[in-house]
Amino acid sequence: MAQTEAPIAPPKTGEQEKTEPRDLRDRGYLVICWNDPVNLMVYVTHVFQVVFGWPKPRAERHMLQVHESGKSLLVRETFEKAEHYVHQLQGYGLHATMEREE
Amino acid sequence: MKLVRLQKSAHGAGSYVFQISKNEMDWLVATLRFFPQRESPCYQLTRGDAKDLKGGQALLEEALSQQRREHQRKLNKFLTSPGRFRPEGPDQFRLVLPVEQMEWMLQVLNEVRVGCWMKLGSPELEKRFDRELTPEEGRLMATLELSGFFQTVLLGACDGKGEAA
Numbered sequence: 001m002a003q004t005e006a007p008i009a010p011p012k013t014g015e016q017e018k019t020e021p022r023d024l025r026d027r028g029y030l031v032i033c034w035n036d037p038v039n040l041m042v043y044v045t046h047v048f049q050v051v052f053g054w055p056k057p058r059a060e061r062h063m064l065q066v067h068e069s070g071k072s073l074l075v076r077e078t079f080e081k082a083e084h085y086v087h088q089l090q091g092y093g094l095h096a097t098m099e100r101e102e
Numbered sequence: 103m104k105l106v107r108l109q110k111s112a113h114g115a116g117s118y119v120f121q122i123s124k125n126e127m128d129w130l131v132a133t134l135r136f137f138p139q140r141e142s143p144c145y146q147l148t149r150g151d152a153k154d155l156k157g158g159q160a161l162l163e164e165a166l167s168q169q170r171r172e173h174q175r176k177l178n179k180f181l182t183s184p185g186r187f188r189p190e191g192p193d194q195f196r197l198v199l200p201v202e203q204m205e206w207m208l209q210v211l212n213e214v215r216v217g218c219w220m221k222l223g224s225p226e227l228e229k230r231f232d233r234e235l236t237p238e239e240g241r242l243m244a245t246l247e248l249s250g251f252f253q254t255v256l257l258g259a260c261d262g263k264g265e266a267a
Contacts, residue, residue, distance in 0.1 A: 036224075100150060
C-alpha cells in the first residue's frame with residue numbers, strides 16, 4: 001500500500017438508514033471508472049489504493065481493466081457511499097461515475 | 103529529482119525528503135503555477151438517466167469547487183513559503199514534503215495534466231501530432247509532460263522507490 005494517507009472513510013449511514021427509504025439504502029449503486037488516455041497508470045493504481053484502501057494487486061487489476069476494457073466496476077454500494085466514492089475519485093481527476101444497477 | 107529518504111516523525115506520518123536540481127525546481131514551480139487548468143472541476147456524476155442521481159450533480163460541482171479553492175490556498179502557501187527549497191550545494195536543493203502534502207500535490211499536478219490534455223483537444227497521447235504545434239499547444243504539451251514527470255517521481259516515493267542508497 002502506498003505510504004500516504006489512510007483510506008478515505010465513506011460516510012456512516014447508520015442513522016440515515018432508519019429514516020431513508022429502502023431503495024436508497026440498498027447497495028444498488030455502481031461506481032464505475034472510465035478510461036481516458038491521460039491519467040498515468042501508476043496514478044490510477046495509487047488513487048484506488050488510497051480511496052478504497054485496496055492492496056496494490058487489487059488496485060492494479062482494476063486499473064488494467066479500465067485501461068484494456070474501457071471501464072471497471074469498482075464497487076457496488078449504497079447511494080451515500082457510492083456518491084462519496086465518486087466525489088473522492090473525481091477529486092483525484094479520475095473519470096468516475098455512479099450508476100443505478102438495473 | 104529523487105527521493106533521499108522518508109523521514110519519520112514522532113508526531114505524524116513523517117516527510118519525504120527529495121533532492122532536486124535548480125532546473126527541476128524551476129520546472130516544478132512553473133508547472134504548479136498553471137493550476138487550475140480545467141474549466142470545470144468535475145465530470146458528470148452519472149452517465150445514466152436515474153432521476154435520483156441527476157440531483158447530485160450540483161453537490162458534486164460544489165464539493166469539487168470547494169476542493170479546488172482549498173488546493174489553491176495550499177498551493178499559494180507552498181509557493182510563498184520561505185525556505186521551501188533549501189540550497190544544498192551547487193545546483194542542488196532539498197525539498198521536504200510532509201506525507202499529508204503528497205496527496206494534494208498529486209491532485210494538483212494531475213489537474214494540470216488533465217486540463218492541458220483537454221485544452222489540446224483530448225488527443226491520443228501515444229500518437230504523434232500530424233501537424234506542427236502552435237506555441238500555445240507546445241506550452242500545453244510541455245506542461246502536460248512535466249506534470250506527468252513530477253507525478254511519477256512522487257508516486258515512486260509513495261511506493262518506496264527511488265530512495266537513494
